[in-house]
Amino acid sequence: MKGDAKSMVVKNKDEIAIMREANQIVAETLIEVKKHVEPGVTTWELDKIAEDICVSKKVRPAFKGYRGFPASLCVSVNEQVVHGIPSRKCKLKKGDIISIDFGVEYQGYFGDSAITLPVGKIDPETQRLLDVTRTSLELAIAEVKVGNRIGDISAAVQRYVEDSGFSVVRQFVGHGIGAALHEGPEIPNFVQDDRSPRIIEGLVLAIEPMVNMGTHKVKVLKDGWTVITADRKPSAHFEHSVAVTAAGPVILSSRESFE
Numbered sequence: 001m002k003g004d005a006k007s008m009v010v011k012n013k014d015e016i017a018i019m020r021e022a023n024q025i026v027a028e029t030l031i032e033v034k035k036h037v038e039p040g041v042t043t044w045e046l047d048k049i050a051e052d053i054c055v056s057k058k059v060r061p062a063f064k065g066y067r068g069f070p071a072s073l074c075v076s077v078n079e080q081v082v083h084g085i086p087s088r089k090c091k092l093k094k095g096d097i098i099s100i101d102f103g104v105e106y107q108g109y110f111g112d113s114a115i116t117l118p119v120g121k122i123d124p125e126t127q128r129l130l131d132v133t134r135t136s137l138e139l140a141i142a143e144v145k146v147g148n149r150i151g152d153i154s155a156a157v158q159r160y161v162e163d164s165g166f167s168v169v170r171q172f173v174g175h176g177i178g179a180a181l182h183e184g185p186e187i188p189n190f191v192q193d194d195r196s197p198r199i200i201e202g203l204v205l206a207i208e209p210m211v212n213m214g215t216h217k218v219k220v221l222k223d224g225w226t227v228i229t230a231d232r233k234p235s236a237h238f239e240h241s242v243a244v245t246a247a248g249p250v251i252l253s254s255r256e257s258f259e
């Protein structure tokens, strides 16, 4: 999601520890929802699963009510890029892809992460779109070093995605995260002309490449939320919340302990 220009906020170790807990709840929820992604399930049912976990873990789903967004998950199917609204009418079928974006507020801090999943067997080019997008996030995270610039993250994503024959979305960007869901800096997935901010210790960055199979251009549907590709070709989205430490990047939303 894109906010207004916001300032960067450095976190101490205790704050980062809380943010790790928040993001681990996000990671566990994504894995739980993933188990239910199969032909025939509705995106509304997936949203209920996430919502129930929020209730049981006593966390607030971060997106619900955000500027009026009506659900806990953003679910974006096929040509939908981001911010799709869960619906009883949207039943997944074999060959679809679904991006699931989820965030929570826990003890005053936010977690935010996203994955894109195949529904049953998908065609090889769409699988490559998912693989390239996931790898572009890994390459981006490798640039999270004190002294680098945000533009190093942007360049890593753009170079790999475009070399792979796909395009990066311009209109929506990653963001700092902390006691607010969206803090500075903005983290574009493409290189801009101006000099971007230096990466400093204590920032937490929500890095989220959105990658389209065709044109990078997108538009927003009449519901005011759902972003789709202008050419209706598929789009993928992966996101991690990553802490900047002196020892390097720490992926707070890592799903390792749940997979």
Ligand code: MG
Residues within 6 Å of the ligand: 001, 101, 102, 103, 112, 113, 114, 208, 239
């Ligand atoms: Mg997100």
Ligand code: MG
Residues within 6 Å of the ligand: 001, 112, 113, 174, 175, 206, 208, 239
């Ligand atoms: Mg985000």
